[in-house]
Amino acid sequence: MPKILGIDLGTTNSCMAAVEGGEPQVLENKEGNRTTPSMVAIKQDGERVAGQLAKRQAVTNPKNTIFSVKRLIGRKFDDPEVQKDIELFPFEIVQAGEGVKIKMGDKEYSPQEVSAMILQKLKADAEAKLGEEITEAVITVPAYFDDSQRQATKDAGKIAGLEVKRIINEPTAAALAYGFNKKKDQKLVVYDLGGGTFDVSVLEVGDDTVEVKSTAGDTHLGGDDFDQTIISYLLSEFKKDQGLDLSKDEMALQRFKEAAEKAKHELSTTEETEINEPFITTDESGPKHLNMKMTRAKLEELVMDLVDKTLDPCKKALEDASLQASDIDEIIMVGGQTRMPLVQKKVEEFFGKKPNASVNPDEVVATGAAIQGGVLQGDVKDVLLLDVIPLSLGIETLGSISTKLIDKNTTVPTSKTQIFSTAADNQPSVEIHVLQGEREMAGDNKTLGRFMLDGIPPAPRGVPQVEVSFDVDANGILNVKATDKATGKEQKITITASSGLSDEEIAKMEEDAKKHAVEDKKKKEKIEAKNTADSLVYTAEKSLKEGGDKVDKKIKKTVEDKIEALKKVKDGDDVETIKKSTEELSTELQKIGEAMYKEQQKAQGAAGAQGQPGAGSQGAPGKDAGQASDAGKKDETVKGEAEEKKKEGK
């Protein structure tokens, strides 16, 4: 299904987004940027460029580089705004009927056509990114746009080959991005401080609509003014310091601009930054460096007036909506300049409430437009709600440990299979104890059910293979099945969703798990150390029994001593001691292995290479076979199946 592109067609920059996999995603342009300058140009050679490329060549070609066309779209030539802007624009604007046309190259274009060139660039880049054709779009406009401006924007879309499914207000789009359109009667303020314009809107959420109650702003106030203030300050400081005026030196000025922008960005997150532009110029006395520290306090002092200038429109917008600051439920920040902590602080002081700034303020409008597009598309049956399991599912294993098979937050339907084994020699049955929860110990989790799989043929511990599979269907119903691989015997249990937990219970269990995480981990570690020790004692005794006669008496004696030592400590509480003794025994045991291996090679001679039974198989059977005395004792604690194969391998 073709996607509907959400487009924030801005005065300075534009941004586009589309719903992908149910989530709005901002799409990068061909140059790899998430926003695109709203600029178009016709180069000397007649080639048309848009976006970043148009911006890069602007100074070389000012008469044919069009920017801020949004200030002209859908307006009449004698509109005071147009008359004001004509003086500021380096390109030529002519009257065409009642409206305006812009001269670019040797032709005249309507603002719609110029906007369409930007839209075409966005469309092409979105198509390249998504790998599919885009034919439909939702485009945003300022809330104060009148019918003619909206119609002109729609026409621009049409010229660009886009069917504009809807024109929505920028503040409404921002509210959509935050999902604030759902609570009826909620009153919102959208504070939008962009690159070159400032808008503030008061919105009220109705039944199915978001109504714009009032708007106010300043069409020539934005982040660019902030940058200019900082540049002027840096230039004056440099002059004070070095006695040189670099405001006419294009090359140096470029570096001042970049340094100012960098400082502004950095001071949004740090209290102090260093502006370091070495060798910025050279005079008779040698090289000169721009090196100074700038604090956030200094920056705030510089731009305080600019920020204060935004508060009058805020007041006016509230008045026009007949509301008090305290009536406002949510404030949304839009535009890159709202990242500045001072702006956020001033807005918070004015409205007495913390503004929302969690969605990237450069992208929030486009994101909202994409969501609107998704909603329009959603009329077609396409939405499939996917559920996740709220808590991990697992079974109890040796030492009352809870071994998870399916982790929490896994999307259902899903299934998982794992092989377990027995904990004791000739164990005839295993008990499958199905658990739900995040705690390490079985007893701390919720029991969902239990069943026995019996009739396992007599075999040493670790040899039988019991396959346990968990399957959760789309309705959250869990099927657990245990199969003895040798006999094919199986047992199963179905746990319906009703035996699950309420939301409160889930929340409580999650909290418990967090609270006990450390002690649980310690407990688990201890049991695992003991399990490893048990297993090693078993292996060692078996090895001595089978191969003891082939081994040097001295080695045999040492191993026996080490076994006794480990047996003494393994049921204690000191994990480190258990681990140490285990390690010592393991080292000694390797010597027996070596000795036996040599014997075997001697016996088999040249054919020795093939003569290593079991070496390539699971490992567990050979390691664990035989010896029952020790394992027998554990039967009470061992609820069923023994160590997981995976863990054994470690």
Place this chain on the structure above:
Amino acid sequence: MTKDKQDKPEDKKKKPLKVKRKSKKEVETDLQEAIEGWRRARADYDNLKKRVASDQVEIIRRANEDLVLDLLPILDNFTHAFTGLSDEEKDNNWVKGFEFIKKQLEDLLVKYQVTEIKTMGEEFDPAKHEAISKEKCKDGKKGEIIKEVKKGYVMDGRIIRAAQVVICQ
């Protein structure tokens, strides 16, 4: 209120009568929808897998690019430092030492396939050049680059930073 309460039991009694078994056609439609949904889900998943794979390559590329972009200003300043040196200064061993350090940085970029964008004497192309200003010039052609303000770089065939230039008016 009371009326509501009276109505309800009746409703309940009536309801079971209204329950109709789905017709064969309805069941077939349901099935068709389910199969269609399943196919779409499978396709979505398959696409996601491909996307994740390509995203991973992209993330690594992006991470390298970010690092290189942050390193470039250091090299820029080395370049600034060595422009306008007198011959005498150029012979100074300290200066030479620093030039070797600059060389190390340049070699590092080469190792990561970062190459400089040509500027001087080239025709201005906004795809890789950013014009800072234009100046009158005697021998250059109109639109030709006559000064390089900041070097531009290409990494793996992608322009990571356009060169800042001054062009002939």
